Amino acid sequence: SQTIHQWPATLVQPVGSPLSLECTVEGTSNPNLYWYRQAAGRGLQLLFYSVGIGQISSEVPQNLSASRPQDRQFILSSKKLLLSDSGFYLCAWSDLPGYVYEQYFGPGTRLTVT
Amino acid sequence: DAKTTQPNSMESNEEEPVHLPCNHSTISGTDYIHWYRQLPSQGPEYVIHGLTSNVNNRMASLAIAEDRKSSTLILHRATLRDAAVYYCILSKSGGGADGLTFGKGTHLIIQP
Numbered sequence: 001s002q003t004i005h006q007w008p009a010t011l012v013q014p015v016g017s018p019l020s021l022e023c024t025v026e027g028t029s030n031p032n033l034y035w036y037r038q039a040a041g042r043g044l045q046l047l048f049y050s051v052g053i054g055q056i057s058s059e060v061p062q063n064l065s066a067s068r069p070q071d072r073q074f075i076l077s078s079k080k081l082l083l084s085d086s087g088f089y090l091c092a093w094s095d096l097p098g099y100v101y102e103q104y105f106g107p108g109t110r111l112t113v114t
Numbered sequence: 115d116a117k118t119t120q121p122n123s124m125e126s127n128e129e130e131p132v133h134l135p136c137n138h139s140t141i142s143g144t145d146y147i148h149w150y151r152q153l154p155s156q157g158p159e160y161v162i163h164g165l166t167s168n169v170n171n172r173m174a175s176l177a178i179a180e181d182r183k184s185s186t187l188i189l190h191r192a193t194l195r196d197a198a199v200y201y202c203i204l205s206k207s208g209g210g211a212d213g214l215t216f217g218k219g220t221h222l223i224i225q226p
Contacts, residue, residue, distance in 0.1 A: 034213045043201070044158065046213035059213065090157045092213075103150075103214060105157025 002027035006091050006106040013113055019064075019078040021109050023091030026072065031093040033074040034103065035066055038088040050074060086113045118202045123221040132189040134220055136202030139183045146205045147178060148214070149187045151198040158201065158216070161187065197224045 003026045013019060025031055035047040046059045048066035056066050063082060067075045074091055091106040119137040126132045138147065149161040162169055162176045164185070169176040175188040189196055201219040 036213070036216075043218045044214075044216035046215065049213045088155075092157070102160040102163070103158075105159070108155075108157050110155075 002093075002104065004091060004093055004104060004106040006089075006109055008109060009107065010110045011112070013081050013111065015083055015113055016080050019076070019081050019085070019111070021076040021089055021091075021111075023074040023076075023106055024072055025093045028072070028093070028095070030071060031095060033068060034092040034094075035074065035076050036090040036092065036105075038090065039084075040087065044090065047076070081113045083113050086111055118204060118217055120200075120202055120217065120220045122218065123223065125223040125225060126192050127225050128194060129191055132192045132196070132222065134187040134189075134200050134202075134222065135184065136186070137184045138202070138204055141182050141204055147176065147182075147185050148203045148205060149174070149176065150201045150203065150214075150216075151196075152201070152219070153195075153198045161200070163205075192222075192224050194224050194226060197222055 005024050007022055033050045036044045037047055038044045047064060048056055048058055050056050050068045053068050053071055056068060064076060064078050076089060078085065089109045089111055092103045094103045124134065146163050146165050148163040150158040151161050152158040162171055162174050164176045164178055166178060168178060177186045177188060179185065187200060199219040199221050201216050203214050203216060
């Protein structure tokens with residue numbers, strides 16, 4: 001069966017510090033991978049998605065970036081965090097390339113920028 | 115993308131059916147209707163999806179209006195564990211790898 005892991009579960013970082021969040025998927029190959037963010041009291045916002053190694057699409061311009069160094073690994077990064085980067089970050093995967101798909105979400109990382 | 119409209123919150127009693135409405139008047143002919151739910155401090159969880167016909171699975175039923183401009187998620191017998199935010203989402207025409215567009219959803223409160 002497929003599983004998705006995210007770490008760390010919680011993170012407190014000062015403004016201006018770098019960020020690296022990692023997501024890995026097991027039990028499937030060549031998945032679509034996604035990063036979402038949920039700010040306090042708001043809905044989920046799609047940040048990035050990837051259909052393959054090295055292929056990243058960005059939905060929202062910001063100071064965040066994403067990379068996919070391996071088939072089942074997706075990394076979210078920032079060089080300098082802003083207060084507005086605080087939120088609940090969720091990684092998700094889905095199968096290629098189906099017309100109808102379910103997305104499977106990880107447990108999330110709660111980031112607080114102080 | 116076609117948008118959806120849902121009530122901000124709804125309240126129901128335990129062991130009673132719950133009908134969660136969703137309006138999507140600008141839906142296109144090839145858009146699928148998806149429902150996800152998110153329990154507190156967790157990632158969203160897929161519930162059900164459909165295109166034109168009503169759908170049933172072990173979690174819920176999805177009733178789709180004949181003109182497809184609205185749909186209703188039905189929880190047949192709500193439990194306290196069903197308390198969550200429920201999102202009604204339309205997939206982009208043609209499916210593919212694009213991510214889902216989540217709105218604010220409906221916060222479902224279940225009273226014991």
